[in-house]
Amino acid sequence: MDLQSRVALVTGAGSGIGRASAITLAAQGAKVGLLGHTRKDLEDTATEITSQGGQALVLEADVSDEAQMRSAAKRLIDAFDRLDIVVANAGINGVWAPIDTLQPDEWDQTIAVNLRGTYLTLHTTVPIMKAHGGGSIIIVSSINGNRTFSSPGATAYSATKAAQVAMTKQLALELGRHKIRINAVCPGKIDTEIDDNTSIRNPGRTAVPVEWPEGDIPLTEGKPGASMDVADVILFLASHRARHVTGVPIYVDGGQGLLR
Secondary structure, rough: OOOOOOOEEEEEEOOOHHHHHHHHHHHHEEEEEEEEEOHHHHHHHHHHHHHHOEEEEEEOOOOHHHHHHHHHHHHHHHHHOOOOOEEOOOOOEEEEOOOOOHHHHHHHHHHHHHHHHHHHHHHHHHHHHOOOOEHHHHEEEEEEEEOOOOOOOOOOHHHHHHHHHHHHHHHHHHHHOOOEEEEEEOOOOOOHHHHHHHOOOOOHHHOOOOOOOOOOHHHHHHEEOHHHHHHHHHHHHOOOOOOOOOOOOOEEEOOOOHOO
């Protein structure tokens, strides 16, 4: 088990990529803190982990709230006494709309969850990782804002995802001396519930029509990837097998971004 005796924190652990990542890390021996804002979903993930002999701690918190994130970090360290792996996964698609109709509060909500949430996740956990001699951080970004710019109205979302990759590269240098590696995974179309957090208005005003007769994901003839496809890459980055990898975005999109 590659992660025996390690402790991980996964945000957005109640569903999708976060849930798959938490289960995958636990299966490799890590004790996992499950952070999110929906307790029932987190408890379901915890039950899946414990049923397979793993250890999990439910941490109900809003990633955009400083006090809640500080409290969650304290509860994690009180329970497990260390932190080696952070998966900053929590995020929303938010509102996708033409820039002249995208409202300030809609912009702010996407920035708050995706970007402030990533910042607070790292702000509250990096001191713990420094104190325990290092570790691995994985930020879940996207092909949007990095390889792809054709999703209609996705300005706020793309801005946060581009910023996450910039943070990854900046912090790779800052944290290297502390033996903390930081990388990003950039999924394309994945079969998750994130569409439940998406509101698309007037896509025809910003969309550029393109047809892909054989589908827009070359590797799978248009079929979306699975959360586990991303979780397996996260496992690699979390493990000692990626010991000399830092500051790198890895695209998990079946080649989708190359078409766009």
